[in-house]
Amino acid sequence: MARRLILAALAAAALLVPTPAYAGSRVSVTPGTIDPTYATTLKVSGTGFQSIQGGHGGIYVFFGTVTPGWQPSEGGVTGQDYYYVPDSESKANQGFQRFVAFPGSDTASSANGGTMSASGGWSTQIVVPGATFQTYDRAGKVHTVDCRTVTCGVITVGAHGITNAHNETFTPVQVGTSGTTSSPSATATPTDGSTAAADPTAPATARPSTGAAPKPAGPATLEVDRGSAVAGNVLAFRATGLPVGTQVSAVFDDGAAGAGPFAAGSDGSLAGVITLPATTGPGTHELRLYGVDDPPSVSFAVQAAETTTETVGTQAVDEDDARAAWLFAGTAALVLLVAVARLGVRAWRGRRRAA
Structure with missing residues (x-):
């Protein structure tokens, strides 16, 4: 009997011992090297991540470089403690960044890197433009990262x-030997079944036809x-007259927003998109492409964010208030007329009795 009591106590104690909610997060990358000159598509898989059912967000998957203490949980910030290849945050971006959503997340519809499993597993693809790329520091200035002189790799952080x-x-x-890790059509394929984001008219893998340095196709325009x-x-936006195969980054208003890098095709042209900040004020603004000796720019007018729905709603409320006011005034007038009529009848009856 005593033995049974001891075993039961041990079993109860075992139930009180906390067990880990997640295993150590690990990432595997295939291939393990990138082409120094042309774009490489990497297959990236993760296991042991903390998966939050129905949680907001998920993880971002970047390619870049880090410094000691870079983690956001330790106070690290982008553009200072870690740098990565910039890209649009939209679902149909260039493939340089991926968003993997938590299972059942309210943001799952915007994920272009798939959904994390309940056990913390996920898999996606990411495009690396080459051994060098341009990004932005905390001041919004263009910063060039050379993976041949610093250690680069795949970065994952909490999303949103x-x-x-x-x-x-x-x-x-690692940076490999040119031509061994990429192909002329290397682009990332979204794992959610959506259309590939890379623009076929401006592939990031454009190769010059000769070994000579690329020459400008003409005066650069934007x-x-x-x-x-x-x-x-x-x-x-669309640019023409750029050196064949050159990579440029788009910068809005000297750092208010940025996107890229984008690579010029065999005809010296490229097309891309950039998200304008919601706080942009109405008026004339500028977009400039960096990465060439004479960066092309264009000035254009930006309109304030549309508020049609709010305006219509306000007008409807105003009209309802006006109708209510008129109805009240009409009712009050009718009541007043009835009261006056009753007073008149009473006065007439009084005079008749007196007579």
Whole structure:
């Protein structure tokens, strides 16, 4: 009997011992090297991540470089403690960044890197433009990262500004020999079945036809879709006359927003998009492409964010208030007339009795 009591106590104590809610986060990358000159598509898989059922967000998957203490959970900030290849945050971006959503997340519809499993597993693809890329520091200035002189790799952090130390990882990737790790059509394929984001008219893998340095195709020009130049909108742009295969980054208003890198095709042209900040004020603004000796720029008018729905709602409320006011005035007038009529009848009856 005593033995049974001891075993039962041990079993109860075992139930009180906390067990880990997650295993160590690990990332595997295939291939383990990138081409120094042309784009490489990496297959990236993760295991042991902290998966939050129905949680907001998930993880971002970047390619870049880090410094000691870079993790956001330890106070690290982008553009100072870690740098990565910039890209649009939209679902149909260039493939340089991926968003993996938590299972059942309210943001799952915007994920372009798939959904994390309940056990913390995920898999996606990411494009690396080459051994060098341009990004931005905390002051919004262009910063060049050369993976041949610093250690670069795949970075994962909590998405949508949510800090999660369990999901912060850095996996180094080596720079290989040119032509061994990429192909002319290397682009990332979204794992959610959506259309590939890379623009076929401006592949990041454009190769010069000769070994000579690329020459400008003509005077560089830049134009934007002025009809979509509204604060908070995605703005499309197109450049021509760039050196074949050169990579450029788009910068809005000296660092208010940025996107890229984008690579010029065999005809020296490229197309891309950039998201205008929602706080952009109405007026004339500028977009400039950096990465060439004489960066082309264009000035254009930006409209304030549309508020049609709010305006219509306000007008409807005003009209309802006006109708209510008129109805009240009409009712009050009718009551007054009835009261006056009753007083008149009473006065007439009084005079008749007196007579």
